[in-house]
Amino acid sequence: xxxxxxxxxxxxxxxxxxxxxxxxxxxxxxxxxxxxxxxxxxxxxxxxxxxxxxxxxxxxxxxxxxxxxxxxxxxxxxxxxxxxxxxxxxxxxxxxxxxxxxxxxxxxxxxxxxxxxxxxxxxxxxxxxxxxxxxxxxxxxxxxxxxxxxxxxxxxxxxxxxxxxxxxxxxxxxxxxxxxxxxxxxxxxxxxxxxxxxxxxxxxxxxxxxxxxxxxxxxxxxxxxxxxxxxxxxxxxxxxxxxxxxxxxxxxxxxxxxxxxxxxxxxxxxxxxxxxxxxxxxxxxxxxxxxxxxxxxxxxxxxxxxxxxxxxxxxxxxxxxxxxxxxxxxxxxxxxxxxxxxxxxxxxxxxxxxxxxxxxxxxxxxxxxxxxxxxxxxxxxxxxxxx
Numbered sequence: 446x447x448x449x450x451x452x453x454x455x456x457x458x459x460x461x462x463x464x465x466x467x468x469x470x471x472x473x474x475x476x477x478x479x480x481x482x483x484x485x486x487x488x489x490x491x492x493x494x495x496x497x498x499x500x501x502x503x504x505x506x507x508x509x510x511x512x513x514x515x516x517x518x519x520x521x522x523x524x525x526x527x528x529x530x531x532x533x534x535x536x537x538x539x540x541x542x543x544x545x546x547x548x549x550x551x552x553x554x555x556x557x558x559x560x561x562x563x564x565x566x567x568x569x570x571x572x573x574x575x576x577x578x579x580x581x582x583x584x585x586x587x588x589x590x591x592x593x594x595x596x597x598x599x600x601x602x603x604x605x606x607x608x609x610x611x612x613x614x615x616x617x618x619x620x621x622x623x624x625x626x627x628x629x630x631x632x633x634x635x636x637x638x639x640x641x642x643x644x645x646x647x648x649x650x651x652x653x654x655x656x657x658x659x660x661x662x663x664x665x666x667x668x669x670x671x672x673x674x675x676x677x678x679x680x681x682x683x684x685x686x687x688x689x690x691x692x693x694x695x696x697x698x699x700x701x702x703x704x705x706x707x708x709x710x711x712x713x714x715x716x717x718x719x720x721x722x723x724x725x726x727x728x729x730x731x732x733x734x735x736x737x738x739x740x741x742x743x744x745x746x747x748x749x750x751x752x753x754x755x756x757x758x759x760x761x762x763x764x765x766x767x768x769x770x771x772x773x774x775x776x777x778x779x780x781x782x783x784x785x786x787x788x789x790x791x792x793x794x795x796x797x798x799x800x801x802x803x804x805x806x807x808x809x810x811x812x813x814x815x816x817x818x819x820x821x822x823x824x825x826x827x828x829x830x831x832x
Contacts, residue, residue, distance in 0.1 A: 454479050456489055460496035584634070584641045589667050590660045594712065597622065598634065599660055603652030603697070606634055623650055655695030662689050666705060667712035674716055675736050678709040724752040724783050724811050743828060748820050751812035752783075755825060761805040766829040768792035772802060784811050788821065 454467045454476060467474045472491055482489050583601040590597030591607050598606040598619045606619035616637045621630035633645040662685055669681050682705045690699055718729045733742060739758055746753040757765070765771070772791040780787050788808040793800050808821050 456491045458491060458493040458496055460492055463493065465491075465493055582641075582643075584636075585657065587657070587660050587664050589664045589712075591622070592711070594667060597660055597664075598636075599657040600634075601657075603654045603656055604632070604648060605656055605660060609633065621648060623648075653695075653697035655698035658689055658694060658698035659700055662686060663700065663705070663708045665689075666708050670709035670712040671716060674713055678706050681709060682706070720781055721783065724750065728754075744824055746820055746824050748812060748814075748817050751810075751817060753811060753817065753821050754809040755806070755821065755828075756809070757806040762828075762830060764794065765790060765792060765805050765825075766831075768805075774804075780809065784809050785813055786810050788818075790825065 455464045456467060456472060456474060457464050465472060467476070467479055474489060474491065585599050587597050587599055595607065605622045607622045609618040609620040611617055616635050619634045619636060621632045623630045628650050630649045631646050632643070632648045635642050635644050665685050666681060669685065670678060673681065718732055728742065741756050741758055742754060743757055744755040746755065770792070773788065774791060775786050775788045777786045788810055789804040790806040791802050791804050793802050806825060810817055810821065
């Protein structure tokens with residue numbers, strides 16, 4: 446049984462005084478007849494199916510409305526008495542006085558009639574935006590907030606926008622930043638001075654409360670990553686996240702670790718020298734001087750068309766010169782063409798009662814032949830300081 450609303454097409458039974466939808470209660474009343482009666486202020490005679498069934502005599506003839514007749518039920522066998530008692534109990538419930546409804550009166554002025562055939566279910570309801578009278582939406586700008594370091598507009602209701610266009614009227618159009626393979630949101634915001642108004646279609650995705658914190662974290666990461674090129678991204682991420690993000694904030698305030706690392710790498714991409722594609726390249730000495738004030742690159746070694754670079758600080762060279770035994774290791778996955786491997790020379794260092802093997806010298810090599818190893822190690826031995 447569905448709930449009856451005051452603006453639905455319903456009639457009340459003349460006998461039991463219960464309300465019934467004209468399409469659900471087998472009333473035989475059309476929508477046109479109902480609307481005409483409401484407009485004219487006339488009554489519609491109606492008896493529900495249960496009341497009509499109660500007024501049928503033993504011969505099957507229906508009695509008149511103005512006649513009242515006591516029905517003597519014949520004694521039924523024991524097997525049928527239980528079913529009849531249940532039927533009478535149900536009829537007694539239907540005879541209970543109806544709940545008064547002071548909010549529905551056909552004599553009132555005409556109201557807009559709901560045109561839906563059925564009451565809307567929960568899934569059919571549309572989500573409407575909160576009006577400005579209920580809650581005022583505020584907007585803020587976050588520099589370098591977008592993926593490519595542009596300004597991003599963030600609203601207090603959990604949506605983000607990027608710049609779209611500048612109109613001749615002077616208005617700035619911002620479009621929703623959610624654009625991926627599944628969703629391409631077309632919602633926009635128009636800005637005139639410091640006033641903002643939402644335009645276009647509604648958002649095709651739910652709001653993300655706390656997204657402003659997420660955008661602020663990424664923007665600050667990009668700034669600090671660009672200022673500190675050689676500081677590990679993990680250290681910068683830990684400092685910024687601890688400063689802005691707490692456990693009680695919404696999920697949208699937090700980003701995956703991989704997304705934060707990508708934001709740092711993207712910010713540093715244009716600040717580093719381009720990776721060489723051949724062995725014939727020039728070393729950016731100014732960049733190395735800014736990154737590492739002390740001397741780090743020691744020698745450039747050539748073997749035919751192959752080229753190798755040797756790196757070590759003054760302190761590392763001193764430790765290697767004093768080491769009794771060298772340990773050599775090579776790794777191949779961390780380098781790109783035209784280089785083939787990173788060769789490192791290790792030695793044990795003592796600190797108090799503890800000893801540990803540490804890498805001290807690095808050779809970036811574009812070949813792996815015996816002549817390459819021989820030439821590189823001989824050069825290292827030759828340039829070591831005298832002890």
